[in-house]
Amino acid sequence: MVKFCHSRRIFLSGKKPMPQATEVSKKINKSSTKPAGYHFCLFFNHASQYIDLHRNIQLMKNGRKIVIGNITIECSCRKKWIANWLENQNRLLIRHDRIVCRKSNKELITLYMIDNCSFRKKYLAYERYLIVGLFLIVLIATLTRLIFKYELYLFLRKCRHKFKFNVFNPVDQSSTFDIYISFREDKEDISKWVIGVLTTHLETRGFKICLPPRDFDLGGVHVDQIMTHTASSKNFVVVLSDDYLNTQYQVIEWGHIWNNYKRNINSNILVINYDMLHSKNLKDQRLKAFLRL
CATH class of the missing domain: 3.40.50.10140 (Toll/interleukin-1 receptor homology (TIR) domain)
Structure with a gap:
């Protein structure tokens, strides 16, 4: 259920996230003529279902405020804008605005979801650096092998004689x-x-x-x-x-x-x-x- 405070009420089901997100976005856009300071209170039934919030919710202007309530969203780095938006609105510490994401039967507050996404971003960066490093190592080794192959052969042969690594000689x-x-x-x-x-x-x-x-x-x-x-x-x-x-x-x-x-x-x-x-x-x-x- 989604409720706009003061005079309007809109009922939505949490069973179908995408239509719900679209409808909420339309209602918010249609309410753009509301006076400044008008509060939107969104309350969702079926808390066990995943809720999808549309990015247009960030476009609220004229001092309007949104009270989210307690909802559960998908644990995805694509959803981290929600936590950023809440943080910018200074709502992370407000009791009525609690957005969590569920992953493997474990709920994580959206703030920690951002940390996880940051860690994943760093991990992907390290992975790219590792791939580039390995590519450069292979490239340098290949060029060295092509340019200095006889030098390498003579050097290894000298090492074999020095350390007496004798092999069968036909x-x-x-x-x-x-x-x-x-x-x-x-x-x-x-x-x-x-x-x-x-x-x-x-x-x-x-x-x-x-x-x-x-x-x-x-x-x-x-x-x-x-x-x-x-x-x-x-x-x-x-x-x-x-x-x-x-x-x-x-x-x-x-x-x-x-x-x-x-x-x-x-x-x-x-x-x-x-x-x-x-x-x-x-x-x-x-x-x-x-x-x-």
């Missing part, structure tokens, strides 16, 4: 040579240093060195010999110059060195930056990774 550990030296043979200064200094120093220390211009058979197929000798070498030394990969044979040789290095977990590659190159001057991402680390 490659035969018996090798003909301890070290295979790769360099540009047509560069005189590099050839003199490799043959006269580096190779001599290593061999005096007991290492078996594979030196292509010395150990390859004359007249043999160069590509086949590269494949055979790199496969029979345990470790590799690359003397890096500005034109190291300018020939097809050098590209093939470096490719076999890398593949054997990946297959044999116990092998190593030492890159000697002979011409003091910067990593940005190299096109090969694998050689870049060695210089960056």
